[in-house]
Amino acid sequence: MTSAEKTKELYNQLRRLSCEELWEDEVQRFNAATERERADRVALVRAVGVVFSEQGSDAQKELVRPWLRALLNDPCEKIRRYAMAALPKIGAADGDEGELLALLQKETTGDREKKFLGESLEKIGGAATLREVSGLFARTEQKVKAAIARSEQPSTIRLDRELAQVSQLRIHLRGRAGLEFTVRAEVDEAILRRGKFRVISTRSGLVVLAPTAPFSLGDLFALRCFGTIGFVLGSGADVAEIITSPSSLRLFETFTEGSIRYRIEYIGKGHQRAAVRDVALRAFALCPKILNDSQQAPWMVEVRGDSVELRPRITPDPRFAYRQHDVPAASHPPLAACMARLAGPMEGEIVWDPFCGSGVELVERAMLGGVAELHGTDLSEEALGFAQANLTDAGLANIPAKFECCDFRAYSALRANSATLVISNPPMGRRVPIPNIRGLYQDLLEHSARVLKPGGRLIFPNPLKLDRIPKSLRLISSQLVDLGGFDCRLELYRKNSA
Ligand SMILES: C[S@@+](CC[C@H](N)C(=O)[O-])C[C@H]1O[C@@H](n2cnc3c(N)ncnc32)[C@H](O)[C@@H]1O
Numbered sequence: 001m002t003s004a005e006k007t008k009e010l011y012n013q014l015r016r017l018s019c020e021e022l023w024e025d026e027v028q029r030f031n032a033a034t035e036r037e038r039a040d041r042v043a044l045v046r047a048v049g050v051v052f053s054e055q056g057s058d059a060q061k062e063l064v065r066p067w068l069r070a071l072l073n074d075p076c077e078k079i080r081r082y083a084m085a086a087l088p089k090i091g092a093a094d095g096d097e098g099e100l101l102a103l104l105q106k107e108t109t110g111d112r113e114k115k116f117l118g119e120s121l122e123k124i125g126g127a128a129t130l131r132e133v134s135g136l137f138a139r140t141e142q143k144v145k146a147a148i149a150r151s152e153q154p155s156t157i158r159l160d161r162e163l164a165q166v167s168q169l170r171i172h173l174r175g176r177a178g179l180e181f182t183v184r185a186e187v188d189e190a191i192l193r194r195g196k197f198r199v200i201s202t203r204s205g206l207v208v209l210a211p212t213a214p215f216s217l218g219d220l221f222a223l224r225c226f227g228t229i230g231f232v233l234g235s236g237a238d239v240a241e242i243i244t245s246p247s248s249l250r251l252f253e254t255f256t257e258g259s260i261r262y263r264i265e266y267i268g269k270g271h272q273r274a275a276v277r278d279v280a281l282r283a284f285a286l287c288p289k290i291l292n293d294s295q296q297a298p299w300m301v302e303v304r305g306d307s308v309e310l311r312p313r314i315t316p317d318p319r320f321a322y323r324q325h326d327v328p329a330a331s332h333p334p335l336a337a338c339m340a341r342l343a344g345p346m347e348g349e350i351v352w353d354p355f356c357g358s359g360v361e362l363v364e365r366a367m368l369g370g371v372a373e374l375h376g377t378d379l380s381e382e383a384l385g386f387a388q389a390n391l392t393d394a395g396l397a398n399i400p401a402k403f404e405c406c407d408f409r410a411y412s413a414l415r416a417n418s419a420t421l422v423i424s425n426p427p428m429g430r431r432v433p434i435p436n437i438r439g440l441y442q443d444l445l446e447h448s449a450r451v452l453k454p455g456g457r458l459i460f461p462n463p464l465k466l467d468r469i470p471k472s473l474r475l476i477s478s479q480l481v482d483l484g485g486f487d488c489r490l491e492l493y494r495k496n497s498a
Contacts, residue, residue: 007043014047019056019064022048027067039076049086061090069099077113084113084120092124100124101132122147139277142284146293149259155298156257157312159218163254166211168247170200172309173226175334177205178481178490182338183225190223205482217255217312224319224337224364230302230309239264239275240282242308243301244290251310252290252299261293262310264301322363322394325386329432331360331425332484339423340365342477342492343459346420348372352451353424354408354444359387361423366396374401375414381405409443414451422448422458428488441466445493449473452495461488472496 001009014026022044030044045068052064068090071083080103087096103109104117114137121129122143130148133140149155163169175183184202187209191197196215200208207226220229231251234242242248243262252260264279266272280292300311316323320333339361349371353361356376366374376387384403391401402413426444429437441464448458449470458473461483469475473493481490 003040006040010041011043011046014044015050017047017051019052019060022051023060023064027064035076038074039078042076042078042082045071045079045082045086049089053089053091056090062093065090065093065096069096072099072103077110081113081116084116088120088123097121097125097128101128104132138284139281142280142288142291143293145288146259146261146291149261149291150293150296153258154296155259155261157217157298157314158255158257159221159314159318160216161254162214162216163211163251164214165247165250166214169211170232171197171209171211171220172230172232173207173209173220173223173228174230175205175207175225175227175338176332176482176484178479178487179225179335179338180205180207182342183207183223186223186225186341190219194219221314221318224367225334225341227332227334228311230311233301233308233310235307237306239279239301239303239308240286243279243310244283244287248310249287249290255312256298258298259291260289260299261291261297262299262301263294263297263313264292264303266303269303320360322390323358323360324393325358325389327357327380327383327386329427330358333360333364335481335483336360336364336425337367339425339459339490340368342490343421343423343457345370346455346457349421350414350419351375351421351423352411352414352419353377354411354422354447355424355426356387356403357383357425359390361425362387362401363390363394363396365421365423366391366399367394371399374399375411375419376401376403377406377408377411378403379405379407409447416450417453419451420453420456422452422456422460424460426460428461428463428483430486438464438466442468445470445473448493449495454495454497456495458491458493458495460491462491463488469493 014022026044030038030041033041048064052061068083068087071079074080100117100121104114118137118140122140125144126148129144130141173183180202184199184207187199187207196211196213196219197209198212200210233248234245236242264276266275283290283292298313300313302309302311345368350373351362351365351371352375354377356362356378359376362374362376365371376384378384384405388403391397404411404413427434434440441462445466449472452458461481472495474496476492476494478489478491480487
């Protein structure tokens, strides 16, 4: 076994011990050992950093801190390096930064050790580090700058500012595959009302737009059916050059309040840590005001093949901020918005969601206007409370709404031929098994056929092939939609006129 393998094996053993066992037995044994034995047991330093950061109380971390700090000056370089990596794990305290900087300035500190010191300072350094490393350690400088900017000047995305120069810009509205034509229909309607964009193409899960006039993010977030927005920054191998180009900078500067910070994600390619590090460093050299930051960054740079996109990260999504309360199987809000739009309006709409959960479909339908009454049923009292609260938070409390905790088959407030729309995302039985799921979907069709007025609609994702469709219901459309990892048909029925 090589020395590296032995260290790894020892680490795996020590990693399983408690803080008490590490401190009372292992650390004491390490302290009493010879220099050679200590070097062989260096894995203990790493284990202490990890175990105390994950399980240690504040008092336990303070107990171990002086030990780790003392090891920063150990005669053995390997032990010093391990201590440098372990110290930031238990969180920075007064004096830690100074200790690390003192080592950085020491003449005897070699380049390899300085690299490790730089990595530790990236995690806990502040203004003092910035003064020391500026122009010397670009990576540490950019990370510390980002951390200071994050804490002193938190950034937000501005929805109200207009981007003036729009020529050549492409905007990708992404959503669930199968819903692109609904997203497009909403865009077409918005263009008719306000202009500002034109549709370039529609592909599976993607609508490509080009702005035709100055626009704000608010113009885009007025649309409810897409999932995410990506501004196409460019294509090519040099991601750093693309994200620091004048047109990228205009996007960043127009739409960001505060420091410009971004994360990078190589879509479908895993972490790509080395590539991220390289891009971050080069981009910082090209434009020091654009900072790579893995925490709370307002922008995500998405590398999709050789295309680079910029996605605003706004949480909560302002379109669905009414969702203060959630159930575990809550619907994907853009899917609910698409369902409401696909159903289309009917005068004096009386809407029922038989499986309403937290009420996302009801809210999304009500947001389109023209609703006279809302009805929601669910087996969960808690979910119904959430639905009511969400409706209020969405500013829709003025619409008469009735929620009842019951099996949807037992709901009697809607008489035959009284509702105009049944909209629902029924349980699929994927997480919580549903006894006789076929019977449940069959009953949904029967009950909808009964309560709907002639001309009324039923819309729901149907995972089954049902053979008994009530005679009064006619299938208007059926489209295969990605429901988040599995495909399902989204079906729209209309009740025949009497
Ligand atoms: C997929 S979730 C609906 C989520 C909802 N659209 C939302 O966004 O929160 C399905 C819901 O159906 C409810 N449910 C299951 N069986 C039911 C039944 N027989 N009658 C009424 N509700 C039922 C569950 O409690 C669950 O809240």
